[in-house]
Amino acid sequence: MDTLVLWDIDLTLVDYTGIGRKWYAEALAKVVGKELAHLPTFPGRTERSLAKELLKEHGEAHDDEHVERILAELEAIGLAARPALPTLGRALDGAPEILAALGSREGVVQSLVTGNLASLADCKLAAFDLARHVDLSIGGYGAISEHRHDLVEAAMAQASAKHGVTFAPKSVVVIGDTPMDVAAGRHHGTVTVGVATGRHSADQLADSGADVVLPNLADTPAVLAALLR
Template sequence: MHTLVLWDIDLTLVDYSGLGRTWYARALANLVGKPMTHQPFFPGRTERSLAREILAAHDEPDGDEQVERLFAELEAIALAERESLPMLGRALAGAPEILAVLARRAGVVQSLVTGNLPTLASCKLAAFDLHHHVDLDIGGYGSLSEHRHDLVEAAIRQATDKHGHSFAPRSVVVVGDTPADVAAGRHHGTVTVGVATGRFTVEELADSGADVVLPDLADTDAVLAALEAS
């Protein structure tokens, strides 16, 4: 039996609260010379969705070409700040432990479904040496689509292509801190695990339809039991 575990990053594995807004403000200023006066709702969103909203709200073109330019600014900022990221955030309790335990388990593949761009995802995880445990090459990233369920589809397809066998829906586990993570997994019939380390409570994640909801990742045995629900 093979299991594919797809992790969200922000407020699931790591906490860089406020950094996304700061980076977008700088990226927008670098690209079009305007201050960011519109503050979108970030949790559960993809970078493509956020970029389009921010550009449109500041009376800028929001087509793919301009979105890609904004992405390039974000990536440049992330790479420039890579060395300081350990001081700007933290790994959430239990995240390093569960990633390491799963990395040693035969038949388990770990990757990402995250709203982040690939470069941002890599930088954020590498700051706490978490990147070694996940296959970054097969992740579903926020550059792909405005819709999170498309990222789940991409990750499953890429995992299947790389590992040479298919992953049945209930052998895929989507883990995240928002109802959007849960909805994306449910769209494809996967197991969904909500983690209440972000803006949403245990009750709100349960109401969104998560198969299992955890208060955090601190109890490795409890997390393993939740993941084994698949």
């Protein structure tokens, strides 16, 4: 195996703008019986980090036990919404094409580093037939830690264990739309690629230290060359 490509999901591959607020409001109401009065900032965050902040800002206990209750309810809400997901979001331009192109390359392993829970990551990608291109079993997901760099570490370790090789940092490409994605990859010395399809500009991604900044994923040959340089 030559290259491990680790994708962010939201606003990198797909756009489900607004769905996070709805799901967290429902989870909060179900678990503690309160209306949403404070919405955490989502970009680059993990579900564990978001759930902890949500509980804390609503005056609730925010230890692991209570965080797990929010995460479990969030998962239930997301899974129940699975049939409707194709109507609630969209695949971003070029996402299906670049995933398929990388999937056809010998020596390339694709997985995820995403703040989403594993089951919801599957749902969000499967809604647009994208999940089949990535190995979901070796991803780094948002229940693991509040800190995104821990997700990168988990994905690298699982990929190495599954394939019986050690993926050196410079053979790992971390791709996302926020400076937090970039920082998580840089923490482990990986190649980092910022995609300006979210709430951060190309200049902001470059300033965060991304090795490569792309305006979007629409130009498949150019994206492929940037990722496998």
